Amino acid sequence: MTTLIFLSLLGFLVLFIGAFDYKKLILPTVIIGLIVAFFLNAMDWELTATSFYGMIDYNHYAVSFTGLMIVSVLLLMLVASYHFRNEGSHIADIYALMIFTLIGGLLMTSFSNLVMLFIGIEILSIALYILAGSRRLNIASNEASLKYFLMGAFASGFLLFGITLIFGVTNSFNLAEISDFVADTEELPTLFSTGVMLILIGFAFKIGAVPFHFWTPDVYQGAPTFITAFMATVVKTAGIAAFYRLFDSCFSGIDGTWFKILWIICVATILLGNITAVMQNESKRMLAWSSVSHAGYLLIPILALNELSSSAIFYYSAAYSIASITAFAVLIGLSKFQNDLPLDQYKGLAKNNPIMTTALVVSMFSLAGIPPLAGFFGKYFVFLTAMQSGLIYVVVIAIIGSLIGIYYYFKPLIYAFNNEGGSLEKIETNFAFNFVLMAGIVLSLLLGIFPDILRNLPG
Amino acid sequence: MENITQFTGALTINHYLFLSSVLFSIGVMGVLLRRNFIIIFMCVELMLNAVNILLAAFSRYNGNQSGQVFVFFIMVVAAAEVAVGLAILVMIFRNIRTTDINALKNLKW
Numbered sequence: 345m346t347t348l349i350f351l352s353l354l355g356f357l358v359l360f361i362g363a364f365d366y367k368k369l370i371l372p373t374v375i376i377g378l379i380v381a382f383f384l385n386a387m388d389w390e391l392t393a394t395s396f397y398g399m400i401d402y403n404h405y406a407v408s409f410t411g412l413m414i415v416s417v418l419l420l421m422l423v424a425s426y427h428f429r430n431e432g433s434h435i436a437d438i439y440a441l442m443i444f445t446l447i448g449g450l451l452m453t454s455f456s457n458l459v460m461l462f463i464g465i466e467i468l469s470i471a472l473y474i475l476a477g478s479r480r481l482n483i484a485s486n487e488a489s490l491k492y493f494l495m496g497a498f499a500s501g502f503l504l505f506g507i508t509l510i511f512g513v514t515n516s517f518n519l520a521e522i523s524d525f526v527a528d529t530e531e532l533p534t535l536f537s538t539g540v541m542l543i544l545i546g547f548a549f550k551i552g553a554v555p556f557h558f559w560t561p562d563v564y565q566g567a568p569t570f571i572t573a574f575m576a577t578v579v580k581t582a583g584i585a586a587f588y589r590l591f592d593s594c595f596s597g598i599d600g601t602w603f604k605i606l607w608i609i610c611v612a613t614i615l616l617g618n619i620t621a622v623m624q625n626e627s628k629r630m631l632a633w634s635s636v637s638h639a640g641y642l643l644i645p646i647l648a649l650n651e652l653s654s655s656a657i658f659y660y661s662a663a664y665s666i667a668s669i670t671a672f673a674v675l676i677g678l679s680k681f682q683n684d685l686p687l688d689q690y691k692g693l694a695k696n697n698p699i700m701t702t703a704l705v706v707s708m709f710s711l712a713g714i715p716p717l718a719g720f721f722g723k724y725f726v727f728l729t730a731m732q733s734g735l736i737y738v739v740v741i742a743i744i745g746s747l748i749g750i751y752y753y754f755k756p757l758i759y760a761f762n763n764e765g766g767s768l769e770k771i772e773t774n775f776a777f778n779f780v781l782m783a784g785i786v787l788s789l790l791l792g793i794f795p796d797i798l799r800n801l802p803g
Numbered sequence: 804m805e806n807i808t809q810f811t812g813a814l815t816i817n818h819y820l821f822l823s824s825v826l827f828s829i830g831v832m833g834v835l836l837r838r839n840f841i842i843i844f845m846c847v848e849l850m851l852n853a854v855n856i857l858l859a860a861f862s863r864y865n866g867n868q869s870g871q872v873f874v875f876f877i878m879v880v881a882a883a884e885v886a887v888g889l890a891i892l893v894m895i896f897r898n899i900r901t902t903d904i905n906a907l908k909n910l911k912w
Contacts, residue, residue: 459873466880473887477894486895487907493888494843498834500884501850504877505827508854511870512816512861535820 345395345402347385347410348450354381355443362436371425374439378418385410398518399457406454408658408801409585413449416578416665417442419780423673424570426777438478442574445471449582453589458507458517461586465503465550468582469496472575476567488566495549495559503546509539522594532598540595540602544609547590551583551639554612564632569679572628573672576635577665584642588657596649606647611738613640614745622752627675627685630752631668634711637745638664644726644742648733654802656725662798663718663791667710670784674704677771690759692767700771701760703781710788712753713746718791725799819860826853840892840902844885851881 448468477489552560617637624630645653710719833846862870
C-alpha cells in the first residue's frame with residue numbers, strides 16, 4: 345500500500361530531476377527508487393486487510409504480481425539506459441511515464457472495486473499511448489501510438505459498458521458484494537451475462553487476444569523497441585493479472601456463455617499467434633506474434649479457474665517476462681534506432697558476441713518451452729492446471745501450438761550461428777546492458793531448475 | 804416544466820438502457836466505419852458518454868450514489884484521454900499533413 349504512494353512520488357521526483365536537467369542523477373534515482381519500492385512491496389506481504397476504504401485489497405496475489413512487475417521495469421530501465429546512451433533529452437519523461445504505467449499495473453493487480461480496475465487500466469494506458477509515440481519524428485512510431493490509442497480507448501468503452509451493466513444488476517462495484525450477489529441469485533438476468541461478455545471483450549482487446557489482436561503486431565513493430573518490450577511484458581502481465589482477479593473473484597460461479605467464448609478465444613489465440621509468427625521475416629513482428637500466442641497460453645488458467653490457476657499464471661508470466669526482456673534486450677543491442685529489423689540481421693552474431701548469443705539462446709529456448717528453462721515449467725504448470733479441470737482439447741491444441749513455436753524461435757538462432765558471408769563485429773555494450781543479459785540468463789535457469797521458489801507465492 | 808417532469812417520470816430504466824445502447828452502437832459503428840481521426844475520436848467519446856447516461860440512470864434506479872460518482876471518474880479519464888489523443892493527432896498531422904487514417908499504412912501484417 346505504501347508502494348503505491350512511494351511510486352507516485354518517485355514518478356514526480358524523476359520528472360522534476362528531468363526538468364532541472366540533472367542528467368546524471370536520473371538513472372540512479374530511478375534504480376534506487378525501484379529497489380526501495382520492491383522492498384516496501386515485500387513488507388506488505390503480511391498485510392491482509394483492505395486499504396483505501398475497501399478500494400484495494402493487497403493480498404499475496406497482488407504483492408507477488410507487483411514484485412514481478414517492479415523487477416521487470418527495473419530490468420527494462422537498465423536496457424533503456426543503454427538504448428538512450430547517446431541522446432538524453434527526454435529520458436526523464438520516459439522513465440517517469442514508465443513509473444506511472446507501473447502504478448496503473450499495480451492498481452490492476454490489487455483492485456477490489458471495479459472503479460479501481462478502470463482507473464488502473466486508464467493510468468496504465470494513457471501513459472503508454474505517449475510512450476508508444478515517444479519518437480515524435482518517426483512516422484511508424486506515430487502510427488503505433490495512434491493505433492494503440494484508438495484501440496485502447498475503444499476497448500475501454502466496452503469494458504465500461506460491461507461494468508455499468510454489472511453495476512445495474514448487482515447495485516455495487518465492490519468485488520465481494522458482486523460475488524455474494526452471484527452466489528445468492530438463482531438465475532442471473534441477461535444483462536449480467538451481457539456485462540460479463542463486454543468486460544471479456546474489453547480485456548481481450550487489452551491483452552491482444554484473437555480476434556481482438558489486430559493492433560498488436562502494428563503497435564509492437566512501430567513503437568520504440570524497449571517500449572515494445574515493456575508492452576509485451578509488464579502490460580501483458582498486468583492485464584492478465586487483472587483479468588484473472590476479476591473472473592476468479594466474481595464470475596467463477598457462473599457457467600455458461602463466457603466460458604465457451606473464452607474457450608474459442610484461447611484456442612484461436614494460440615493457433616493464430618503461432619502460425620502467423622512462422623511467416624514473419626521481421627524480428628519485432630515475430631516477437632509480437634509470439635506474444636499474442638503467449639497471451640493464449642496465459643488465458644488457459646483463467647479458463648480452468650481452479651486452485652492451481654493463480655500460481656500457474658504467476659509462474660508463466662514471470663518466465664515469459666524474463667525471457668522476453670532478454671530477447672528484446674538482444675534485439676536492442678543489435679539495432680540502433682531503425683524500425684525494420686529483418687531476421688537475418690542476427691547473422692553471424694555468435695562469433696564475436698558470446699554473452700549476447702547465450703542470452704539469445706536461453707531466451708528463445710525459454711520462450712519455446714525447452715527444459716530445463718523456466719518457459720518449459722511455465723507451460724507445464726499451465727497444462728497441469730488445464731488437465732485438472734478436464735480441458736484436454738485445449739491442452740492438445742496448446743501443445744501443437746508450442747511445437748509450431750519451436751520452429752520460429754529457432755530461426756534467429758540458426759541465423760546467429762551462420763557465419764557465411766562474414767560474422768558480425770563485436771557490439772559495444774555497457775555494464776547495465778550486460779547485467780540485464782546476465783540476469784535474464786541466470787533467472788531463466790534458476791526458475792527452471794527450482795520452480796518452487798516462485799510457484800507457490802500467490803497461493 | 805411540469806409536463807417535462809411528468810414525462811420523465813414515466814420513463815422506465817429500459818428506455819435509458821435502450822437509449823444508451825443505441826448511442827453506444829452508433830459510437831462503435833463510427834469507430835469501425837469512419838476514416839477520419841477526429842471523427843473516430845468523437846465516436847469514442849460518444850461511447851463513453853453513452854456509458855455515463857446509463858450509469859446515472861442505474862444509479863437513480865438503484866438508489867445508489869456510487870454510480871454517479873463513477874460518472875465523474877469517467878469524465879476525468881475521458882478528459883485526460885482527449886488531451887493525450889489530441890496531442891497524438893497534432894504530432895501525426897505535423898508529419899503527414901492529413902487526417903485520413905488510410906494514409907497510415909506503413910505497418911501491415
